[in-house]
Amino acid sequence: MNDFAVATHRAYGGAKIKIVSSLPATLRGQLLVATPPLADPNFDGSVVLVLEHGEDGALGIIVNRPTDATLASVLPEWRAHASAPAVVFSGGPVAPEAVIALARGGYDTAPGWASVLGEVGTIDIGRDPDDFEFPIDDLRVFVGYSGWAPGQLEAELAEQAWFVVALDKTDPFSAGPEHLWRDVLRRQRGRVAMFAHYPTDPEVN
Numbered sequence: 001m002n003d004f005a006v007a008t009h010r011a012y013g014g015a016k017i018k019i020v021s022s023l024p025a026t027l028r029g030q031l032l033v034a035t036p037p038l039a040d041p042n043f044d045g046s047v048v049l050v051l052e053h054g055e056d057g058a059l060g061i062i063v064n065r066p067t068d069a070t071l072a073s074v075l076p077e078w079r080a081h082a083s084a085p086a087v088v089f090s091g092g093p094v095a096p097e098a099v100i101a102l103a104r105g106g107y108d109t110a111p112g113w114a115s116v117l118g119e120v121g122t123i124d125i126g127r128d129p130d131d132f133e134f135p136i137d138d139l140r141v142f143v144g145y146s147g148w149a150p151g152q153l154e155a156e157l158a159e160q161a162w163f164v165v166a167l168d169k170t171d172p173f174s175a176g177p178e179h180l181w182r183d184v185l186r187r188q189r190g191r192v193a194m195f196a197h198y199p200t201d202p203e204v205n
Contacts (some may be wrong), residue, residue, distance in 0.1 A: 027053040027153070029117030031171065032060065033163040033184055036198045042093045045181050048146055048162075049102075049172055051116055058148040061091035061100055063140070063172045064180040071141055078125055081139040083173035092146030100145060101125045102172050104138040120169050138173040163192055 032048040048060040069088040072079040079086060081103070091100055103123040108115055110133055112124035119137075129136065148156070156162060165188055174180045185196035 027058065027164060029120075029167055031165050031167050031184060033165055033181065035160055035163060036195060043146070043161075047171070047180050047184055048092075049116070049167065051100075051122065051145075053153065055150060057150045058153045060146045061089075061102070061142045062146060063089070063091075063102075063142075064174070064177040065090040066177050067143075075125060075141065078129055078139060078141070081129060081136045083138045083140055084175050085177070089140060089142045089177070091142030091144045094145050094147045096144040098143065098145060099125070100142045102138075102140050102142070103136050104169060104173065105132070105134045105136055107134050110134060117167055118169065120167065120172060138170075140173055163188075163195075165192075 027050045030050050032046075032050060034043050034046045034048075037044065043062070045064075046062045047064045049063050050058060050060040052059040066085055066087045066089050071082045071086045071088060074088060078101075090096075091098075101123050102116075103113075103121065104119050105113060105121060105123065106119035107113055112127045112132065113121055113134075115121040123132075123136070123139070125141065157164070163185070165184060168184075168187075171180065171184065174183070176183070182196045186193055
């Protein structure tokens with residue numbers, strides 16, 4: 001895929017603003033932040049970490065949807081490495097039986113580890129935690145994922161469904177996932193940061 005630009009027009013406070021961003025050929029390791037309001041309830045208010053993106057489509061996980069299931073109840077051997085809140089997260093509506101684990105480790109290559117961006121990557125939780133040659137600083141486990149067919153994500157970007165922003169290594173392991181959507185927007189430059197104050201009920205403004 002070639003680099004492409006996305007022009008976003010949004011009404012805010014009675015005025016229309018235009019946001020133009022030039023995007024790289026792959027969004028692997030970037031965050032997709034849902035623009036408000038997003039009609040699809042699966043993604044409204046979501047922050048998605050893109051794990052794969054290319055000509056075959058895209059795959060990511062929602063990083064701000066905790067469930068009620070504790071990690072200790074399903075993977076007790078990994079509980080000591082879990083980031084608070086130590087619960088399983090819902091990564092998206094696709095394949096809810098699939099399990100994906102993210103960790104902060106710092107190795108480019110190691111058995112059972114694949115870097116997504118720098119020290120943040122996926123880790124094989126089928127292995128014993130003590131088998132890894134590096135310290136596991138943070139861990140989060142997701143069930144299900146978010147998937148896009150070839151060209152689908154690009155179409156959603158053209159339809160202004162997402163902001164594309166840089167990942168901070170702490171984002172997937174936030175202790176306050178319920179605030180992550182606003183936190184990520186708040187740290188952006190310019191007018192994108194204004195959306196952090198978008199009301200929960202858009203009719204109350």
